[in-house]
Amino acid sequence: MWLWYLLIFIFGTIIGSFLNVLIIRYNTGKSLAGRSGCLACGRQLTALDLVPILSYLSLKGRCRECQSHISLQYPIVEVLTGLLFVLTVWRFFPNFNLIAFYWLIMALVVIIGAYDWRHQIIPTGPMYILIALSLIWAVANGGAYLLAGLGSFAFFAFLWAVSGGRWMGFGDAKLGLALGWLLGPVATLSALALAFWSGALVGIGLMVASRLKRLWWGSKLITIKSELPFAPFMILGLLMVLFFSWHVIPF
Ligand SMILES: [Zn+2]
Structure with missing residues (x-):
């Protein structure tokens, strides 16, 4: 093996x-x-x-x-x-259909995560392919999965709208849609909780590092949003739940 x-x-x-x-x-x-x-x-x-x-x-x-x-x-x-x-x-x-399906999903989230990390923007082409595959998955798994995607999309679209795009990009809402459709309601909550926790942790770490750097070398301060894309953290949450059944809610 x-x-x-x-x-x-x-x-x-x-x-x-x-x-x-x-x-x-x-x-x-x-x-x-x-x-x-x-x-x-x-x-x-x-x-x-x-x-x-x-x-x-x-x-x-x-x-x-x-x-x-x-x-x-x-x-x-x-x-x-x-x-x-x-x-x-x-x-x-030994479910080879699932392996093939998730290899495709893995390739797409690697592209999306790395591109967002590099350019602070989610590439539309790969994103729409991911959304289409997730929709197929949700339709096969029933109404709760469809609702999980729409709910998670609405949540991120709300954050995007009220912050004028400063907290979240609209691309994050699209990724939220795919994530909800892939994971269903319970796992989606866990994945998003993990995304926010890990994002906050890294964000605070970067801010502290930047303040220390300013104290010692007088360099410019960085803000969280200008430096930190959110998609990689959402993808981390997705992977943790998918592979390790990591759940924040005990049911
Ligand atoms: Zn060269």
Whole structure:
């Protein structure tokens, strides 16, 4: 079994390296075909540079040509996708339909989370695919799932409207819709509770760090919203509930 998990992890990292290309090129007008290159000097990557994780390690995170830093996003997304693919199999084996379904969901949340982290905006294309898949899931699971999605959407849309988009983006409301449709009412509450707790924890941590930094080095203060996208925390909540049945409400 361990050998299988290792093979699935490697398969996941290969998918992850494709997701990196999508995350980097989405909305840049560049086609998805064609070799990737160094973002600084444009040096094209050779076949050897395309091996997930190992190529990053062997290059020690720098371009072979111009020595500029290669974004940590590459190895992080690769490892993360590998782990999520393994977790999916661990959780849903031997239901191969569910494994295939959730591999797709994992690929989409990796794109959405990483893109939001990078650009503070949720990419619409992948988001609509995620919403469509979640809707299929909700319809198959009945009315309570449909209501959970609509309720969670309404909650985030309300926060978005009353704050003029300062607390939440409208993209967060769309993600809330998908999350509710995927998880159903009880699990959605747990996932959202975890999202708010972890988001608040990281936000407070960043504020404290920033104040200390200002005290010691006189650098500018950062505010929570300008620095902290919420989608990655919602995705964390989704994953914790999905894989580990982590529940804040004991029923
Ligand atoms: Zn370079």
